[in-house]
Each structure stands twice: as structure tokens, then as C-alpha cells.
């Protein structure tokens with residue numbers, strides 16, 4: 001099966017700003033791939049290059065096996081695009097516009113179903129110009145989906161939406177996957193990536209810094225290490241810390257993944273009995289409850305937000 005999206009060593013600069021610095025990524029067929037990164041990481045640039053809206057300086061881009069710059073007529077009916085800020089004609093009324101776009105496709109989705117799923121009814125007759133940011137966002141999503149695309153690019157699909165609308169969008173995105181549609185979405189929201197994505201590609205400064213399923217990314221790859229503490233022989237009656245654990249004399253060995261609470265307990269014990277804790281740095285890195293935010297912080301030393 002053709003890989004829906006494949007970027008290899010893509011570079012793109014704006015003057016002296018490097019937006020993409022050798023970005024390589026693949027999206028799986030029938031999967032939701034989240035491109036996660038902080039503001040300015042290069043997400044929109046990458047999406048727009050895939051959509052044929054921008055040209056890379058170098059590198060190769062394949063969308064459903066085609067170069068998006070040279071085969072737009074092949075890709076247009078097969079790919080749905082939701083760009084940031086909509087890019088919609090401002091004078092058109094919301095539902096009218098959606099129906100107009102639907103007529104451009106051979107087998108469009110039922111417009112009424114999209115209106116229901118995305119809660120467009122209250123502003124169906126409102127002109128785009130007068131829509132709120134969140135309403136525009138939902139209309140842009142409906143337009144991206146109305147042609148029954150087999151691949152969809154969603155740039156920050158739930159930006160500016162209230163929690164209820166966000167859940168509706170998530171539900172719709174999941175239903176796309178259930179229909180076999182491949183989805184590539186960009187987001188700087190960890191919970192969005194964690195909730196939706198089969199695979200997450202974390203990018204920073206225009207390149208991939210980590211990728212995998214949410215479980216792969218949030219499960220420490222380091223095997224559980226051992227923290228050892230030992231009481232040295234009491235030659236002069238007083239226990240002394242030592243660098244060399246001596247299993248013959250009151251040694252304490254802990255194995256496994258430690259939560260921050262467990263780490264604190266170990267450190268308290270060690271302090272009370274004047275034990276030297278070996279491998280305590282391993283204890284700190286093995287929290288059982290890592291999030292994508294922790295992963296990003298570990299990799300870059302910065303917060304995602």
C-alpha cells in the first residue's frame with residue numbers, strides 16, 4: 001500500500017529563519033498521525049508543503065505517491081485540507097459555501113450530517129466574515145471533509161474551540177479513522193495528540209526529535225535500573241558511607257520503576273541511615289506516569305507550551 005505521506009530530508013528557510021531543517025516523516029495508512037511541536041517548530045510549513053501550497057528548498061515530498069507540486073489535479077479530489085485561519089471566502093454564507101464545495105465532488109458526504117456532527121446549524125446562514133474563530137474552524141473542517149477524502153491534513157484542528165466543540169471535532173476525527181481515512185494533524189496540544197494519535201511525531205526547530213505511539217513515547221526505554229545502598233563495616237563503631245556496596249553487610253537493593261513518591265521515600269531512608277544511594281539518578285528518571293510533555297522536556301529542556 002502506498003504510504004500516504006512521506007517527507008525525506010526536507011529543508012525550507014525564510015531568509016535566515018530555518019523553518020524545516022531536514023524533516024523526515026511518514027504517516028501510516030488509515031492512521032491518525034499527530035505532528036506535535038511548540039509554536040514555530042515548523043508544523044504549518046510542513047503541512048503546507050504536503051498540501052502543495054509551499055515548495056521545499058530541498059528534499060522529497062510524496063503524498064499518496066505523488067509530488068504535491070506537480071500533481072495537484074490528481075491529489076485535489078483525494079486529499080482534504082484544513083488550513084489555519086480557514087482561508088475561506090468571507091462573503092459566503094456558511095452552509096451555502098459547504099453545499100457549493102460538496103457539488104465539486106463526485107461522491108460528497110451528506111452536508112446535513114456534517115452540519116449536525118460539527119454543530120454548524122446555529123450559524124448556517126451567517127456569512128463567513130461574521131463567524132467567530134471557532135465557528136470558522138468548524139466550517140473549515142466540514143469543507144475539508146465534504147469530498148470524502150482518503151487523506152486529510154488538519155492544521156491545529158481544535159485551536160480556539162471550546163471544550164465541547166473540541167470533543168465534537170475529536171469524535172469526527174476518530175470516525176474518519178474508523179472509515180479508513182488517513183489523517184495527519186498538527187497540534188501543540190499534548191492531550192490532543194495523546195487522545196487521537198496512533199503515532200506521534202514530535203518536532204522542534206524543523207526536525208523530528210522523537211516519534212512513536214503514545215505508549216512507546218511515554219514508556220521509558222531505559223530498562224529498570226537498580227539502586228543499591230550499603231552499610232560499610234563499622235570498624236570504629238560508626239557507619240560510614242562508601243562507594244563500594246558490600247552485599248555482606250546490610251545492603252539494600254531496590255529494583256523496578258519508581259514513582260516520584262517512591263524516590264522520595266528511598267532518599268529519606270538513605271538519609272536517615274546515612275546510606276549512600278547508588279544509581280539514584282536512575283530512580284529519578286523512571287517515573288511511571290510520564291506524559292508527552294515530560295518527553296518533550298527531557299529531550300529539549302524546554303516546555304511544549
Ligand SMILES: Nc1ncnc2c1ncn2[C@@H]1O[C@H](COP(=O)(O)OP(=O)(O)OP(=O)(O)O)[C@@H](O)[C@H]1O
Pocket residue numbers: 014017018019037038039040041042043044045046188
Ligand atoms: N512566510 C514566512 N515568512 C517568514 N518566516 C516564516 C514564514 N512562515 C513561517 N516562518 C517561520 O518559520 C518557523 C516555523 O513556522 P511554522 O508556522 O511552520 O511553525 P508552527 O510549528 O506551525 O508554529 P505555530 O504553532 O505557531 O503555528 C517560524 O520561526 C516562523 O516564524
